[in-house]
Amino acid sequence: MKMFCLAGAIALTLAVPAVAAPDWGPVDAALGRAGTTQADGVRRYAFPRSDLNVQLDGVRIKPALALGSWLAFQPMGDQAMVMGDLVLTHDEVNGVLSRLLAGGLTITALHNHLLRSAPATMYMHVGGHGDPAKLAATLRSALEASRTPLSPPAKPANExxxxxxxxxxxxxxxxxxxxxxxxxxxxxxAEKLTDSDMPAPAAMGTATAINFQPTGGGKAAVTGDFVLTANEVDPVLRALRGHGIEVTALHNHMLSDQPRLFFMHFWANDDAARLARGLKAALDQTNIRH
Structure with a gap:
């Protein structure tokens, strides 16, 4: 009897077709560039705002520091969940927003990440689910309402x-x-993160990001965001300010996340090692994966 049950289980297993990897070709075509598939299956697309000359405290911000729009698609069978963050100038916000709404996507946040930057930039977080190619087409249409470069970005030089x-x-x-x-x-x-009851892995924008841009003489401009639960907000605020790092924004990026997450953005331009010690002190107040 045991042998029969085992054989039946094997037959049943063999009868279930393997889940095919999504065909990202139509999404690539709609967005005008190839994405990168992450280890967890999420497909990410980068849209650096290389057209912008943003200055902050005398530092010209590189796209990789704080001006990188991105979109991430997570497979859901033959559909997908998309999340993203679009870097926009003030005059671009409502044109992009209107096209996203018309295409059925949700705006989950709209806010600053930086202070005193010129020109000022806003960051529009978006979400949606459905046919991935149709989502991509809507996102492409929305990006066309901005001056975001839509040709595939050149491969960065080994700087x-x-x-x-x-x-x-x-x-x-x-x-x-x-x-x-x-x-x-x-x-x-370290926790299992979800949004709208779907897994929200790091590739979907749920990891703490800390970026250093050299500014000469061992100094660096730093920015990024800490991803925090409510009980971590105050300790991280205190750690950053205690080390002379500005807190520039505190807000949500998602609407239905569990646990509820808060995103704290920061800025400083100082000795890189000194800033790293301050950022590590803040990081130590959070529940990161080791």
Whole structure:
């Protein structure tokens, strides 16, 4: 009897077809560029605002530091959930927003990430689910209402970073990566995160991001965002301000996330190692994956 049940289970298993990987070709075509499939199956697309010359405290902001629009598609059978963050100038906001609403997408947040920057930029967080190619078409139409470059971005040159990246790795307790003249760290949270009852992995924008842009003489401009639960907000605020790092925004990025998450953005331009120690002190107040 046991052998019969085992054989039946094997037959049943073999009868169930394997779930095919999504065909991202139509999404690539709609968005005008190839995405990158992450280890967790999420497909990400980058739209750097290389057209903008944003200055903040005398620093020209590189797209990889704080001007990178992105979209992430998570497979849901033959459908997908999409989340993203669009970098827009003030005059672009409502044209883009109207096209997103007309296409059935949801605006989940609209806010600043930086202070004193010129021109000022806003950050529009979007979400939706459905046929991935149709979602992509709506997003493409919305981007066309802005001046976001829509041709595929050139591969960034291997730009030497004027930073002691090994020292930063040691202080931060993680391995950063060079991207477009910026040294980037990403720290995923330890909890299982969801949005609208769907998994919300780090590739969907739920990891703490800390970016260093060299400004000469061992200094760096730093920005990014801490992803926090409610009980972590005050300790992280205190850690950042205690180390001379400005807090520039505190807000939501999603509407139906569990646990409820808050995103704290920051800015400073100072000795890179000193800033790293302050950022690590703040990071130590959060429940990140080790």
């Amino acid at each position: 030497r970073l004027d930073l002691d990246t090994a020292a930063l790795d040691l202080i931060m307790g993680g391995k950063g990566k060079a991207n477009g003249g910026v040294y980037q760290f990403s720290f995923a949270r």
